[in-house]
């Protein structure tokens with residue numbers, strides 16, 4: 001089976017490291033890895049300040065909580081996003097306001113942003129969807145004009161460049177994620193960054209005040225890589241692997257990427273926590289692979305681009321001066337649901353980010369403040385999106401198998 005999700009970044013050495021750490025309880029909670037991870041970010045981006053947390057959601061919450069926002073303040077963010085973005089806004093006690101997307105890039109539309117800014121707007125979250133940098137010049141110009149504090153959401157975009165510069169250092173602050181399906185992965189984890197020293201002081205105090213996640217939660221994450229590695233080869237063998245993972249989630253031996261209560265705008269217990277040493281170790285180990293992973297993503301993307309050029313699908317465009325990393329290569333079709341369903345019958349699991357303006361399916365839109373119909377382009381993209389995998393385990397042959405499947409739809 002060809003997978004798009006299910007911890008696609010895990011290589012044998014990552015799985016071995018997870019198992020070794022599982023059997024080294026002294027390394028689970030505290031240690032030097034979190035600081036090393038923060039230093040790695042400072043040098044790489046480069047940026048003055050970096051702070052590691054339990055996940056990207058915790059990073060965003062830490063940044064927002066350090067801004068002295070008031071109850072009536074509004075935070076602008078794009079529709080066609082994960083509930084992981086509006087939830088921290090709600091947890092910080094402020095109001096999310098959704099901005100529509102640009103059809104060609106899945107990122108925020110500067111034209112709709114102009115319409116959505118009000119006197120109450122205080123913060124702008126710019127999401128670099130699928131690793132395609134947003135239209136920074138236009139968005140930053142509007143932010144400056146309306147005195148908005150800019151946070152870059154780089155959860156999909158570690159290594160992507162806009163006009164030669166890495167995303168993450170354009171805004172007043174930014175954050176990255178090491179979620180299971182992200183550019184690099186330690187199952188959970190994230191880093192918040194800023195060049196603003198006053199803000200850094202506040203985030204640092206906030207970080208210091210937080211506890212670590214429980215040992216039980218840390219162990220769940222260390223189990224994740226070995227268990228998915230066992231399940232994947234047997235995924236379709238009498239559905240054995242699939243059943244194994246289903247059972248592991250039911251028995252809470254593994255954590256879901258998004259918990260049910262988050263779909264109602266509520267906060268799960270792993271939020272507002274420091275990154276534990278064990279996950280920082282896994283993230284640091286993956287950090288060395290960033291260039292190789294992203295070069296591979298671009299290589300596979302070139303094959304999709306070339307081979308699907310004359311198909312019925314709408315392909316992503318690469319604007320001048322922009323270097324995306326294609327976390328997922330997202331094509332569009334009015335037959336998206338059928339294509340994804342039939343691909344699965346052909347042993348290909350394609351991605352469905354995002355099927356709803358605030359994903360995943362089942363999010364209570366009222367609770368997260370999304371008004372249906374308010375972002376028509378995002379809603380259209382949700383009906384049309386098909387994510388093709390680009391991760392390190394996708395060979396040229398796999399890409400060709402996917403292309404052959406997609407070419408059947410005329």
Ligand SMILES: Cc1ncc(COP(=O)(O)O)c(C=O)c1O
Nearest residue numbers: 055056057082084155177178179
């Ligand atoms: C666009 C986007 N932003 C932010 C996040 C939050 O990252 P994390 O899962 O590490 O909390 C996610 C992932 O869930 C995401 O897809």
